[in-house]
Amino acid sequence: MNVKKVVAVVLFISIAIFSIYVSYLLRFEFNIPDDFFNELVKHLPLIVFTKLLVFWYFNFFRGWWRFVSIYDALNIIRSSFISTFFIMVYLYLIYGFYKMPRSAFIIDLLLFTILIFILRVSPRLFKESYGKFLGEKVTKKRVLIVGAGSAGQMIAREIKDNDKLHAEVVGFVDDDERKIKTRILGIPVIGSTKEIPIIAKDDEIDEIVIAIPSASKEEMQRIVEKCREAAVGYKIIPGFGEILEGKLSVNRIRDVEIEDLLGRPPIKLKLAEIEQYLKDKVVLVTGAGGSIGGEIARQVSRYSPKNLIILDIAETPLFFIENYLKSSKNDLNLTTIIGDVKNIVKMEQLFKSYKPDIVIHAAAYKHVPMMELNPDEAIWNNIFGTKVIADLSCKYEVDKFILISTDKAVNPTNIMGATKRIAELYIKTFPDDLKTKFIIVRFGNVLGSNGSVIPIFKEQIKNGGPVTVTHPEVTRYFMTIPEAVQLVLQAGGIGKGGELFLLDMGEPVKILKLAEEMIRLSNFEPYKEIDIVFTGLRPGEKLYEELLLDEEGSTKTEYDKIWIAKQQPIDKDIVLNVINDLLEKSGSLNLSEIKDIMRRLIPTLK
Incomplete structure (x- = not known):
């Protein structure tokens, strides 16, 4: 117990003794009979201890020197009434109030409450009234x-x-x-x-x-x-x-931060709906070392899963998310697995050992120019990796499989977008009447994710510029990472199987305007102190992104920011044949041949 709390307790005990004694004096008109006084002295330790115990229970001594609120005043009144009630009940049941006048305890209740409140506010009143005259003068x-x-x-x-x-x-x-x-x-x-x-x-x-x-x-x-x-x-x-x-x-x-200026109204979630399908369940999050996967793991941990399994091939980011989860939620049952979603043997072992109820598949390669140079890795990770996890989810009858997709899967012109679209199509090949409900959630860029435009701009501004923008007219949809994940989890809660959910990304943002605003937030003037340079669109990059295919359309859900795409029927055989051909040919590294195979499903691919 610190010194301030000891002082507070001593003062409290002194006031309790003083209050009951003065109450007796008032009751007996300042002439307390000896027998009554002796009984008071006999029961005084009980009276003081009961008050101390009740006030301690209601956290009266916590934050003793902090500001006094209405809650503090109500807490004093409540504690005084409860302690007096206990004291009077005890004295009545054990002693029948022998030589213990009830009116004195009523007086004590009022007097003690007033004195304790004065004690509670006096440090603040003293500090505000006289504190400025004491000690060294500090410029505020x-x-x-x-x-x-x-x-x-x-x-x-x-x-x-x-x-x-x-x-x-x-x-x-x-x-x-x-x-x-x-x-x-x-x-x-x-x-x-x-x-x-x-x-x-x-x-x-x-x-x-x-x-x-x-x-x-x-x-x-x-x-x-x-x-x-x-x-x-x-x-x-x-x-x-x-x-x-x-x-x-x-x-x-x-x-x-720039996120504050791109902010949107707060999301209204049905937390009970999310909790219903996550609480006491074994939840597997793939790609948990990434920006989206890590945030999914953080938010899922709040809903008390039976076991949260975080999986990623990258050990360092997985180490950091593991540390965060362990430090922020002590009672969390956490399993950390370093592994590749393409490793069928290890993934099978994972499903067999832990039997996940919910699978949220966020593992994917996402950088467009890099995947143009490494199409084989995009195919194996984004398509085959999704196929492995989805097939095992079906085999081991998980309740729900949720695929995290991207707006780049809509009319894709690049390898990365095409692989994500084919992953979506593969998930659509699963019948809706299976025990496992397959759900897809598609959304655009998230603010501040690893390798995205905002951290790149921050680094360029920090280094004195220039800030590089691919094209003056390029636009992108943006959403904060926590907001995107909140909506993903909500969509998972309302999904019955077979849906492709779209998250309302708001209005598209001009990347040029974004760059200019970030420079101003860093207290520089765009083009004068920090220059902006246009570098041209990168391989596979589009001027703007879409969330819907022309033939899809969408219907609204009960949630303002979640929509369901009206999907067209797919030919399962064509999808499976294309995937098999891609997996067979991807090792050849023949980009032209790979794209020809993809165009059988993705005619927009350049």
Whole structure:
């Protein structure tokens, strides 16, 4: 027990003794009869111990020196009533209140509650009233908080309470007219977000904290632009997705990232639906060392699977995701396997030994130019690897098999997209009436994945440029990794077998605009301080991506961001013949011959 807590306990005991003694004095008009006093002394240890025990149980002594909230006040009242109730019941049942006046305990209840509350608030009142006159004078950072809602108030409270931050909240800005010119937590709401540049100058603001986790993409872009005009540093609190992973605090405030400016409204999930098919199940995630596979493993771990099996051929990223899962969830039954999805013998051993209920197949090669140069590896990993895992899922009767696919599988012009489309077609060859339900989830680019455009741009900006963009008109769909995985898991929950789900990627983003915005977020001016160079489209690359084939169309599900593609019937024999021919010919490394075989299924392939 630390010194502060010992002091708090000693003061608590002193107040308990003082309160009951004064209550007796008031009850007997300051003349306590000896026999009554003797009985009080006899039972005093019980009275004090009961109060201490009840208050300790309700965490009264936790965070003793932190700020006092309404919850603290209610907790004091609740603890006082419960402890007094226990004391009076005990005295009645054991002693029949012999020489123990009930009215004195009622007085004690009121007096003790008031005194304990005064004790609870006094450290904060003292600090706020006299703290600034004590000790060394420290220059405090002047902070303006954007958003006077609950998130902004939480940040303001912590800044006020924590002297080690050396910061003070000068005020809030908020676009709710009812809040402007009012005071919240004693802090003025100075104006609206439009006035940020003026307020920052007039009030000598050192840093702006954006505390609106529900802000739309357009709102966030407008606020960031105003912060730039103010020419002071600005940071942001986590969005809803990040807040779910940990408590909101000053320590979670971070720099504004490009993901914040491309943000979308929070996803409304049916967590019970996801939990129903993951809880107490053996879940296998292939490609768990990758960006998507790793996030799938992280999110699946929250639903208490019976055993989470993470599989990847790359040991280093698998090591990191294993460490994360072990440190973040102590009770997780985790199995880590280094292996190749193309290794039939090892995969068979895995299925036979662990008998997975759910398989989420995320293992795939994804880099378009690299797969153009290595078509054999794309075929073996993306097609044959999928075939191995799908066949074993069927053989060992797993409940659900979920294939992670890509928008590059739609009208593909490159090897990578073509292999993913053929993998989709192979999954469609399984009948819908099997015990194993086969589901495909297709989506576009995810922000910040390994080797994607955003980390590349960050590295180029860090090195002083230039930032390379393939074409001024190239566009891509983007979604954050956590959002994509949330929707994948939700789609898995509603899938009955045979569906190809599409995730709503929103509006496509111009890569040029993305590059320009990232340069500005790094406090540089595009084309002046950091140049942008156009390198031309790479082999197999398209100007834009699609989520649907022309003949597919889609229908809406009950979830706003999940759609089902209306698929056309396929010829199973043609699909299987093409796959067999590809596996046979891929070793020849004859790209022209390989593409000719693929065109039997993929006429758009160049």
